[in-house]
Amino acid sequence: MEKTTRANQSYEQSIHRIGRIWMSLALLVILAVPLAISVNFQTWPALGSLMGGLLPIMMIYVPIGIIEVITFSPMLGSGATYLAFTTGNLTNLKVPCALNAMEIAEIEPGSDEGEVISTIAVAASSLVTNLVLVIGVLMFVQLAPILSSPVLQPAFENILPALFGALGYLYISKNWKLAVVPVSLMVVIFMIAPTAPVGILIPVSALSAIAAARFMYNRKMI
């Protein structure tokens, strides 16, 4: 038992060490892109123009970036968090993918086994997205007219309802009491402000779900 606990702790330590190394390398690689472009094309952005574009974006995306880590990392586990926050597309791909994988494997999110399954799911997903994008680059001429055809537009415009309808059924049918407050709150907010960005409302929705869960847990309603 003690041996298992030690082994689990050693995995936890090593995944954080490897994760931090890879995350730091990723930041260097990502930053090297604009740097290489500026060097190669000999065009450095003036500080004023850079800040003019950057400030409005950072005002929104700095808090979102931090809130996403706080919201998604307990669901994803350590390994998957390090990988998903390098490869991106979290809400529309990596988090649902990890959820789906744990559901199929009948493993609780946040458990030790969930950590493994979630990491495998995010890694497989990242590899496939990468491959699809490479194919897209190589076959740009052939694919562009098909993907951007007007016939298919309603399908791509409704990809999120198509994803979250099925995923919503899976989770809400099992935890319907947890869903009453956040779903009601989100419907009201979106009816008042239909164009509100979902990214900003995810933490609001998550916090309302946690508060409702705590209320019901304390009163032994769940």
Next chain:
Amino acid sequence: MADYRNSTFMFVLGAIVALFVTVQSIVFLRKAWQEGKRRGIAAEVMRKTVLSSAVFTLVPSLSILLTMLTLSGALGLALPWIRLSVIGAVTYELPAAEAAAQAMGASLIISDIPVSVFSVITWVMTLGIMSGPIFIIFYFKKLQGRVNKIKVEDNRWGALLISAMFVGLISSFLGSALAGGVVSILTLFSSALLMVVCLMLEQKAGFKLFKDFALPLSMIGAMALAILYSNLLGGI
């Protein structure tokens, strides 16, 4: 200047980034696989996870590819490829690029963006999304320690807390879809219904595959129905 946006140099940068992401994914896959073996998770379960995740990823990846093609009109093919291979998302890249272009008095609707504007766009798109990864490097381990502490102190509440976060995430998208017009609502309910059908086929008729691929099947089915609804209702 020839089309600098689609120059060999830009595609070499894209290839380096794609290679980096591939290697990192393989390293983490290997590490998780070894850990799974040590924890006694059956190889079959892990293999199935790879397969179902790969299949599930195909459709959202096509949507990401579509964004790449959309952005390619103004930014060329290589930069959207690079940006969509790393941290960021469809919902981030376009506003970030447009904000940068506007700061330079340009816009993404023009197809001959000067290289000076292009350079600012690449810097803004890159720097604007760095907060998450930087936060992870410095604080994630501490954060994870706190979550683990909650789980150790009260295991049932720890599990409920994570379930509540999931439900919160899903609820925000359900709310958005329910307020998104008739086609969006019909697509949402069709997807849920298709999921019920897939699970029934698995439980009643014993088709195991319907459980493993229930999510991509429901998703593709609902997207196909969205085309039908949109044509019937005229895109309401």
